[in-house]
Each structure stands twice: as C-alpha cells, then as structure tokens.
C-alpha cells in the first residue's frame with residue numbers, strides 16, 4: 001500500500017516533537033573525514049588526520065570509545081576533551097611529556113522524564 005493511500009488524520013491530544021541534532025560543518029571546512037552525523041573523525045589524541053596541531057573536540061568530534069562506539073555528545077565528554085587538549089598544549093609548551101591518548105570516563109546518565117520522576121542509568 002502506498003504511503004499516500006495510508007495518509008489520514010488521527011485525532012489526539014499528544015504532540016510529539018522529534019528533532020535531530022546536526023553537527024557543525026567543521027569537518028567540511030577542515031576537509032577531514034567525517035562520520036555519518038557529520039562529526040570530524042579524530043585520532044586518539046583528538047587531532048585530525050594529517051594535522052597534528054588541529055584538535056576537534058565536543059559535539060563536533062567523532063571520538064572512538066569502547067566496542068566500536070563513539071564517545072557520546074554530552075557536556076561531560078566535551079569538558080573532559082577540553083581538559084585533555086589543554087593539558088597536551090600546556091605540556092608541549094613547557095617541554096613535558098604530552099599525554100598520548102584521550103580516555104573518556106563515563107559518569108552515568110541522568111534524565112528527568114516528569115515531575116519527581118528522574119531516571120538514573122549507569123552504563124559505565
């Protein structure tokens with residue numbers, strides 16, 4: 001059956017808003033490989049391919065995590081990446097050994113799904 005033949009209005013009191021989040025176009029500007037979501041694929045030190053002085057972090061970066069997944073696009077991950085890059089740059093400037101690979105530490109998930117109805121997940 002074609003989708004046109006199925007199309008009909010259903011009366012309801014529920015509004016569902018569904019939206020995706022598009023990554024920044026930084027991967028295209030940098031002409032570097034991107035994942036399906038448009039995030040720049042970075043190396044373990046958060047630099048992009050063939051550019052050891054260009055870091056991409058946070059929601060713009062596709063960072064390998066465990067079991068073939070990528071680090072989630074959430075604030076704690078962005079903060080940890082910022083700290084890592086800052087430390088690397090500081091160490092480079094002061095001639096110290098730089099940390100080689102970023103290691104994401106997942107602190108768990110917390111969502112509020114209604115008044116007094118939090119959901120706590122811990123998939124560390």
Ligand SMILES: Cc1cc2nc3c(=O)[nH]c(=O)nc-3n(C[C@H](O)[C@H](O)[C@H](O)COP(=O)(O)OP(=O)(O)OC[C@H]3O[C@@H](n4cnc5c(N)ncnc54)[C@H](O)[C@@H]3O)c2cc1C
Nearest residue numbers: 021024057058059060061072073074075076077078079110
């Ligand atoms: C609706 C929503 C709800 C979310 N809820 C949660 C939550 O509950 N918990 C959680 O951990 N995370 C949540 N997130 C994800 C979280 O917001 C992001 O993972 C986090 O902000 C990523 O930080 P970032 O620094 O990479 O990017 P951002 O915080 O988006 O910062 C990027 C900054 O760059 C600026 N910018 C963009 N383009 C340019 C340009 N061309 N030139 C100059 N500046 C530019 C933007 O204005 C922005 O200020 C949520 C995201 C959304 C959209």
